[in-house]
Amino acid sequence: MNMIRRLFAILALSLPAASFAGESAVALNALRKITGETGVLPPPIAGRAAPAGKFKPGEGVDHSDQFPTGSRNQGDVGSCHAFASIGLLEAAYYRKYGEHQAFSDADLFLQNTVLNGNIYSGSILDRGYTYNGKADLKEGGSSITLLATGDIDFAIKHGVATEPQYADFLGRYRRYREAERRTLEGIEREYREMPWYVKLLYNPRTHWKKLQKDPASRKILQNYLLGNDRAIEDQREATRRKLAGFRVVKSLHAAAPQELKLSDARCESVGAGRAESVLAELKAGRPVGVSYVSGAMFASHVLIISGYTVGDDGKAVFKTRNSWGAGGNFDMFPRDMCKVHGIFSVR
Secondary structure, rough: OOOHHHHHHHHHHOOHHOOOOOHHHHHHHHHHHHHHOOOOOOOOOOOOOOOOOOOOOOEEEOHHHHHOOOOOOOOOOOOOHHHHHHHHHHHHHHHHHHHOOOOHEEEEEEEEHHHOOOOOEEOOOEEEEEEOEEEEEEEOOHHHHHHHHHHHHHHHHOOOOOOOOHHHHHHHHHHHHHHHHHHHHHHHHHHHHHHHHHHHHHHHHHHHHHHHHHHHHHHHHHHHOOOOOOOOHHHHHHHHHHOOOOEEEEEEEOOOOOHHHHOOHHHHHHHHHHHHHHHHHOOOOOOOOEEEEEHHOOOOOEEEEEEEOOOOOEEEEEEEEEEEEEOOOOOEEEEHHHHHHEEEEEO
């Protein structure tokens, strides 16, 4: 039984953050209240750095100047993965071209989450699914979203727009999301209450999934959510050419809610290799994205570590670029590293 639970834990960590607890408004607000106790990181990406507890006085780096704007705000949507991915791409663009270029968080979230999730196959791996008898949607990022199929990989391959602003997108998306959820609930109700009808004549899940993949339907939805901006395709193509040759370096690590209960010393020990990986990237001049367990029921969050300083205790203090707007950044520490289940950077 313990082995089964462990396997389930690992599987759950490969699912988007909103799969279980998710990044709903309630989950995000709860996470904000405990940010001082959360944080995380994985194993060496590029060689080994000095252990996270041994530094020279005054040591540290700050890569916040690589970003074209300050920290942005994801609102009540589980789009932290898109924000972290966009931030790393913007930083990599600056390192290569020597100029700042803002990319659209809204466009990446639309392309690789809203339009790229199957609605509705019924599978928990898709955007629309049934868990514990309840139809639900998921938005959040995870090891699958970030490290396997990859928001960043998607943007490099397909390009990303520069103009659609997230604040304008957010109001339209909220309305669409509620309509989408009601539709999903209706599909599940029909599926449960009329199984004979589903088997003999009509499967609403299959029909809705096909409709979501229809090119004309996808175009209509894009036009609505992004304000019918006709320049988007040209912007995507231009950034696709500029991002050609960029690559993502990534690693996965086992982490579960149990890590939240470890003592500071134990968590620091378990996560030492992950801290070294982050330090190696920072010292090489690259900000680092981390995906970590942030609460019970496998809730996760993704943000960027943009630098580090040395604390009074002689240990690393990791500086973050979060997606909760001004004042939403918080420090992370070696004692947080055991909670990290994904590390990624762009080169």
